[in-house]
Every structure is written in structure tokens, then in C-alpha cells.
Amino acid sequence: MTRRFSISLPDDVAAELDRVDNASAYIAEAIRLRRRHETTTDLLGRAGYEITVEGVEHMRERVRELEGRRVHRAGAGG
Amino acid sequence: MTVRIVLDTSALLAYARLSGVAVGELIAMVEEDGGAAVVGIPAGCFLEAHAALAAALAAGQADAEAARDRARLVDLATTVDGVAAVLPLLGADVVAAAEDGHAAVEVRRHGALLATYEGRQARRNLPDEAVLDL
Numbered sequence: 001m002t003r004r005f006s007i008s009l010p011d012d013v014a015a016e017l018d019r020v021d022n023a024s025a026y027i028a029e030a031i032r033l034r035r036r037h038e039t040t041t042d043l044l045g046r047a048g049y050e051i052t053v054e055g056v057e058h059m060r061e062r063v064r065e066l067e068g069r070r071v072h073r074a075g076a077g078g
Numbered sequence: 079m080t081v082r083i084v085l086d087t088s089a090l091l092a093y094a095r096l097s098g099v100a101v102g103e104l105i106a107m108v109e110e111d112g113g114a115a116v117v118g119i120p121a122g123c124f125l126e127a128h129a130a131l132a133a134a135l136a137a138g139q140a141d142a143e144a145a146r147d148r149a150r151l152v153d154l155a156t157t158v159d160g161v162a163a164v165l166p167l168l169g170a171d172v173v174a175a176a177e178d179g180h181a182a183v184e185v186r187r188h189g190a191l192l193a194t195y196e197g198r199q200a201r202r203n204l205p206d207e208a209v210l211d212l
Contacts, residue, residue, distance in 0.1 A: 032159075033112060039160045040109040047093070047150045049102035056110065059103040062210065063083070066191055069207035074189075 079163065081118040081188035082108055086181035088195035089212060090119065090127035094151035100212040104193055109161040116163040118190060119155050122180030124164060127151055178203040 002024075009017070017023040044051055083104055085093070093101040108117050128151060135144040155164050167175055171183045182203040185192045190208075194200050197211040 035159050036161060037109060039157060040105060043153060043157050043160055043162075044102050044106065046153060047102070048096055049099060051099070051102050051106045055099060055103045056106050059100065060107050060111075063104075063107065063191060066207050066210055070189065070191075073205070073207060 080113065080115045081163070081165065081184065081190045082111075082115040083210070084118045084120060084165075084181050084184045084188070084190045084192050085123065086120070086179065086192060086194045086196070086200065087123040087126040087130075089193045090123055090151060090154075091130060092195055092212065093154060094127065094131060094147045096147075096150070098195075098212060101193065105161055116161055118165045118184055118188065119162055120165045120175075120180035120184045121167045122175055124151070124155055 017026060020026045085101060085104075089101050092098045105117055108115050128148065131144060131148040131151060135141065135148060154162055165180075165184050167180055167183075171180075175183050181192055181194070182200070184190065185204055185208055191210045192200055192204060192208055193210045193212055195212050197209050200209045
């Protein structure tokens with residue numbers, strides 16, 4: 001189900017929508033991503049975690065290194 | 079939905095008990111990287127972790143703390159619109175899950191990484207590059 005809205009946007013934001021084929025889908029995806037971010041932040045906060053930018057970046061480097069090794073192995077037929 | 083990381087029982091227990099920040103960092107990383115990627119919670123691992131926490135609660139070990147640990151686990155698995163998703167155990171997978179663990183089954187299915195505190199045991203069933211030691 002969908003609903004129609006008439007909304008006003010700043011010029012710089014409206015310019016983004018001029019570039020996409022489906023503005024409704026673009027806005028819906030942006031809102032979903034925002035909701036996912038807020039939900040995750042709330043979840044970790046409720047749990048009592050204090051997550052740092054440095055900690056996340058270090059974890060990202062480790063994950064990407066392993067993912068790269070997996071892709072390499074798959075490409076080599078392993 | 080793309081399952082990028084799978085949490086095994088040891089990772090779920092660590093998250094629930096606040097005994098390490100690594101799982102929290104993984105969840106935040108997957109969320110930040112965007113797209114439709116999720117952190118997978120195999121149903122079999124959730125059941126094991128929940129049972130372990132329930133047993134601690136039943137044994138009367140620091141009741142309030144054990145209750146908070148269990149609530150933390152349930153919150154992770156049941157939060158809607160979040161970045162974690164429970165992965166069901168399919169009938170066709172029950173034998174493989176019984177032998178290798180449900181987490182290994184899901185790692186193979188999705189081509190994901192296994193996040194675990196028991197890497198040595200995990201590597202009996204998975205290649206080294208599929209195991210992320212926490």
C-alpha cells in the first residue's frame with residue numbers, strides 16, 4: 001500500500017531528486033536507511049554498548065581482509 | 079537480504095553478557111555500510127544461547143544480571159527494522175546442523191563470515207578465511 005504526499009524540499013535536496021528516475025523509491029529507501037540506523041543505535045544503547053568510530057573501522061578492516069581472501073579463493077576455484 | 083556476518087552461540091553469549099565489544103562493533107559496521115546486508119542469528123544458536131542464559135537465571139546466579147543478559151539477547155533477535163535477522167533452520171539442513179552446528183550451515187549457504195570466540199573449533203568445519211576471531 002502507498003500514500004501520496006505533497007512535500008517541500010530545499011533546493012539542494014530537490015536537485016538530488018532531479019537526477020533519479022524514481023523519486024518516490026529514492027525517498028523511501030533513504031527513510032528506511034535512516035530508520036535502520038536509528039534502530040541499531042537504539043539497540044546498542046539499550047544493551048549498554050559504547051561503540052567507537054575507531055573500533056568499527058578496525059573491525060571493518062578485518063572483515064574486508066577476510067572477505068577479500070574469500071573472493072580470491074572462490075576465483076581460484078578453491 | 080544479504081547475510082554478511084553470522085553470529086555463533088559464543089558470539090551471542092558474549093553480546094548478551096557484555097563481555098566484549100566486538101559483536102557490537104560488527105553490528106554497527108554492517109549498519110554503516112548500508113545496503114540490505116544483515117548480521118545473521120542462526121535459530122539453533124539463539125536457542126543454545128537462550129538456554130544457557132536461562133539456566134544461569136534458574137540457578138539463581140545473580141538474578142538481576144542474568145535477566146538483563148537474557149533480555150539483551152532477546153532484544154537483539156527481535157528488534158524490528160534493525161540490522162540483525164534470525165535465520166531459520168530448514169528441514170533439509172537438520173543433519174548438517176546437528177553435525178557441524180547451525181552457524182556453519184548458514185555461513186556456507188550465504189557465503190558469509192562466522193564471528194566467533196571459538197575459532198579453533200569452527201575451523202574444523204569451515205575454511206580459515208570464513209572465520210572471524212573475536
